[in-house]
Amino acid sequence: MAFHHVALATRDTEATYRFYTEVMGFELVKVVVGPNPGEHGGWSKHFFFATNPAVSLDEGLMAFWELHDDEIGDNFPVNLNKAIGLPTWVNHIAFDAATIEELHEHRDRWRRNGLTVPEVDHGFCVSIYTTDPNRNMVEYCHTTRPFTEDEQRRAMDVLLAPAPDHDQHRPEVTMWEPLVPVS
DSSP: OOOSEEEEEESOHHHHHHIIIIISOOEEEEEEEEEOSSSSOOEEEEEEEEEETTTEEEEEEEEEEEEEOTTTOSOOOOOHHHHTTOOTTSSEEEEEOSSHHHHHHHHHHHHHTTOOEEEEEOSSEEEEEEEOTTOOEEEEEEEOSOOOHHHHHHHHHHHTOSSOOOOSOOOEEEEEOOSSOOO
C-alpha cells in the first residue's frame, strides 16, 4: 500500500512552492483553506503537490501546512531532524524513480537549479539527496535489483540482534556539481 500523502509544516510557503515545483518537478494540485481543529481557533492553508504528475494527480501526494494560529505561534520548528536533535540524514522522504534514466533526469534538474547532488549507489538502489527550504532531506531512489533470499534471511537475523556484523558492501558516492553558477 502506498502513502496517500505525507504532510509537513512550513513557515515559507513561497519558497516551499518554488522548491517542490521547480526543483522536485511536482505539481500543485489542491489548497484547502479553513479553520484549524480545536478550540483555540486560527486558520491554515493545507497545500498538496502531485509527486508524479505525469502518472497521477491524486496519488502519492506531498502536502504542507501554512499555519496561522496564535497558540502555535510563528516560530515553530520545521526541520524535523534539528527539532529532535538528529543529523539531517536520519528522517527523510524518499520518492521513487522508476528507471535510472528518470533518476538522472531528477539529478540533472537539481543541478540546473544550482544544487550539488550526491548520488549514492547502495548496491540494491541508487539515490540522490538534497534538502528542501525547511532543511528536511528529500531523496529520489531507483531500485536496481530485487532483494535476494539471502538478504531477506539476513534481515531477520540482524533486525533484533544487539550487535550484528556490519554489511560488507560500502556505498559508492559520486558528487555532481551544479550546472549553473550558484548565487
